[in-house]
Amino acid sequence: MRGNDREAAVRRLMEQTPRPVPPEIHTEAVRRGGRMLRRRALTRRVLWLLAFAAVVAFTVWALTVHPWVEPPSDTTPPLTGW
Amino acid sequence: MRQRHASQATRRAREFEAFVAGAAGRLLHAATLLTAEAPDDNPRARRLLTLSLAHTYACWDRLRGEDPYDRTRQYLAARFARGAWHQYGGFGRSRPHPASPLAPLTPQERLILVLRLYEGVGEEQTAALLGLSAERVRAVCHRATTTLLHRSRNPGAAAPAAKAGPS
Numbered sequence: 001m002r003g004n005d006r007e008a009a010v011r012r013l014m015e016q017t018p019r020p021v022p023p024e025i026h027t028e029a030v031r032r033g034g035r036m037l038r039r040r041a042l043t044r045r046v047l048w049l050l051a052f053a054a055v056v057a058f059t060v061w062a063l064t065v066h067p068w069v070e071p072p073s074d075t076t077p078p079l080t081g082w
Numbered sequence: 083m084r085q086r087h088a089s090q091a092t093r094r095a096r097e098f099e100a101f102v103a104g105a106a107g108r109l110l111h112a113a114t115l116l117t118a119e120a121p122d123d124n125p126r127a128r129r130l131l132t133l134s135l136a137h138t139y140a141c142w143d144r145l146r147g148e149d150p151y152d153r154t155r156q157y158l159a160a161r162f163a164r165g166a167w168h169q170y171g172g173f174g175r176s177r178p179h180p181a182s183p184l185a186p187l188t189p190q191e192r193l194i195l196v197l198r199l200y201e202g203v204g205e206e207q208t209a210a211l212l213g214l215s216a217e218r219v220r221a222v223c224h225r226a227t228t229t230l231l232h233r234s235r236n237p238g239a240a241a242p243a244a245k246a247g248p249s
Contacts, residue, residue, distance in 0.1 A: 014200045016183075025106060025110070025131060028132045032133070033135070034139070036139075036140040040140070
């Protein structure tokens, strides 16, 4: 087929003898990848810490303020002397 | 816990080293084709490959049976596509080296040709990876093939786009 011939010709153009890969690519990739991993771990730890602090703060606030108790009314005067 | 962490790290380092030893040559050649640099002087291709491999290293423990080669190639292609859009279009574009076989093509044509013909990725997969339609991928591939073959048959003739004439 004509199309296959053309594709094979282009493949032959692109195929070349492989060159040796410089070793610093591996070391540099490991260094950068390791840094990415450490950063991710650090971010995760900080976010967990923040979430924990938020839960603690909310609990303390709720226990001190008691937001579920109806506040005493201060607009209506007390009904006395009927 | 700490010991498990350490053993995981050594396992990852060992597996990653084996992967790089096996795959880096082919990936580096593909990256050099993409950036259209000379085979011996390819700083951009090396940088592209280094960043892709670093990304694969960082995801190594979460691959879950996925092919690391496939993952690296995907990241490489996506990164090249993004970089081609930001840096290499317009005025300060780095010129393709005439020694590269894909020098007469545009970055997008090179990307599609390398993925389709050199790496053998399917048409639909290439289209999905680049966010194009399959027809568009086929058309670009066809056009790039024509340019390249026309060019290699009579190398003295001017390239149609006259983008990267050997100067």
